[in-house]
Amino acid sequence: MRRYYPTVLVCVVLILACATSPTGRHQLMIVSEDSAIAASKQAYAEMLKPYAQKGKIDNNPALKDRVYRITGRLIAQALKVRPETKDWDWSIKIIDDPETVNAWAMAGGKMALYTGLVKKINPTDDELAQVLGHEIAHALAKHSAEKMSVAMASSIGVVAVGVVAENKGLALTGAALAAVLAVQKPNSRAAESEADRIGIELAAKAGYNPSAAVTLWQKMSEVGGKGPPEFLSTHPAPENREKKLAALVPKMMPYYQQKGKRPSYKL
Numbered sequence: 080m081r082r083y084y085p086t087v088l089v090c091v092v093l094i095l096a097c098a099t100s101p102t103g104r105h106q107l108m109i110v111s112e113d114s115a116i117a118a119s120k121q122a123y124a125e126m127l128k129p130y131a132q133k134g135k136i137d138n139n140p141a142l143k144d145r146v147y148r149i150t151g152r153l154i155a156q157a158l159k160v161r162p163e164t165k166d167w168d169w170s171i172k173i174i175d176d177p178e179t180v181n182a183w184a185m186a187g188g189k190m191a192l193y194t195g196l197v198k199k200i201n202p203t204d205d206e207l208a209q210v211l212g213h214e215i216a217h218a219l220a221k222h223s224a225e226k227m228s229v230a231m232a233s234s235i236g237v238v239a240v241g242v243v244a245e246n247k248g249l250a251l252t253g254a255a256l257a258a259v260l261a262v263q264k265p266n267s268r269a270a271e272s273e274a275d276r277i278g279i280e281l282a283a284k285a286g287y288n289p290s291a292a293v294t295l296w297q298k299m300s301e302v303g304g305k306g307p308p309e310f311l312s313t314h315p316a317p318e319n320r321e322k323k324l325a326a327l328v329p330k331m332m333p334y335y336q337q338k339g340k341r342p343s344y345k346l
Contacts, residue, residue, distance in 0.1 A: 279327055
């Protein structure tokens with residue numbers, strides 16, 4: 080009888096688990112997107128619960144209207160990239176935490192934005208669209224499932240999941256905890272570049288000036304100089320990021336300059 084050694088079996092699993100992102104990048108996908116979406120739904124509710132109990136979710140009507148308006152236009156463009164995401168339960172919640180400069184997205188279009196990002200960055204609508212477009216891009220490109228897969232494929236990931244549970248006191252186990260880990264651990268530079276590329280295009284097609292991607296990161300750098308914001312801990316910022324975004328601006332301008340009304344998704 081032929082023997083299959085563990086190393087060989089691992090290689091076979093990794094080969095079978097390969098997937099391709101919207102930009103053509105190869106991804107490790109031990110965790111299916113459907114599984115990531117189910118886990119993220121549970122994790123999302125648990126992460127928001129402490130803020131909801133303190134009345135710190137969506138308690139600024141003007142900011143909520145602004146964020147929902149921008150996000151709705153971005154999601155409408157996301158549906159054109161991946162039409163099947165019309166079945167997602169898209170959601171964004173604004174967390175009242177004026178000291179936290181951050182935003183994140185989970186599988187299935189579950190997003191959050193902290194008021195600290197708006198307070199400290201003071202973004203224009205065009206700049207805020209870059210932040211939100213970037214987060215939507217993470218969801219479109221299956222980055223949560225990818226990060227969960229990488230975590231579950233390593234002993235480090237298993238330990239990290241346990242640390243998240245202990246430190247956060249979350250009533251979660253298994254895949255749902257891995258979904259939390261996927262939000263709280265840094266994205267790879269490849270994933271960040273991919274989200275930048277997809278996000279700036281979504282924003283331009285939604286009618287937001289792509290030049291704002293550059294000014295946004297200039298503002299991020301200024302805030303980072305006073306102490307790195309949370310956003311930079313989960314969204315690595317290589318030195319050439321502004322240059323790469325600036326190089327994309329001319330390519331995105333035709334989308335931004337298109338005539339006609341931009342569609343919107345109702346949240």
